[in-house]
Amino acid sequence: MYCFRTEDDLDLLKIAESGQCFRWNKAEGHCFRVIHGGHCVYMEETGEGEYRIDCSEEEFQAVWRPYLDLDLDYRKVRRRVKKTKDPFLAAACEMEKGIRILRQDPWEMLVSFIISQNKNIPAIKKSIEMLSEMAGERKTDRRGETFYAFPTPERIAGLSGQELSDCRLGYRCKYVSAAAGAVFSGSLDLGKLIAAGDEEALAALKGIYGVGTKVANCVLLFGLHHLNAFPVDVWIRKVLEEQYPGGYPYEEYSPWNGIYQQYMFAYYRNGYILTV
């Protein structure tokens, strides 16, 4: 059991509902069961700014501290937005503070966001769990409960069309296969894209069959931690049309456009209340 404090933004519920992660599930009380790679922990906010994770300090430092992106000050990110100049984004930041951009596994994000197209979040989660059960390593968490690690590219590349279809992937089966093949064969090196420039990484991702601009930007932001990536989906498209008819000031918010995107996405989808 490891406990830590932070004065910075960290709202587990908001993160769980933010749409960037699909393997956070509510356990008892305000506790979340989080699967990340081959790890599974229970996380809980035990008091104002106080948190508890059922792992060793070594595991926290090595795995969960980077995962939660605790070394970036999100208060500082929010403070850049001036209420007088940009009331919509300022309100979004204030309402949705506590969201952070997790450092998730690039491969898992690639598959997850390929699956996400034309699905709602419960359906996305179900497919990911089925895929993990089908091809992921079976493990046991600290409470003795079974969980399945997200499958490797090799294991997914080895699944038959029928097996993928059984995970309710529908027409996305061939996309997932193509991605697994590209990563397993080495023609796509996701690790190398972490340090690559935004444009280069985006182009490499879009080279995969089934990956368009929107999915590629989600992988950039949530899998490769390119915090300036700005996925435009149907919700953000509406935000841009309604709130920024004269254009959105990307330059001004660089290199954190992706973080602001998350605030706006959550704010708008939750039914925003703009108080000027």
Place this chain on the structure above:
DNA sequence: AGGCAGGCTTTTA
């Protein structure tokens, strides 16, 4: 060349 309509699996509300 670049833009647009139509189709695609399945689940959810």
Place this chain on the structure above:
DNA sequence: TAAAAGCCTGCC
């Protein structure tokens, strides 16, 4: 029945 953190193909 429509919509869901879309993308591909074919047509113009």
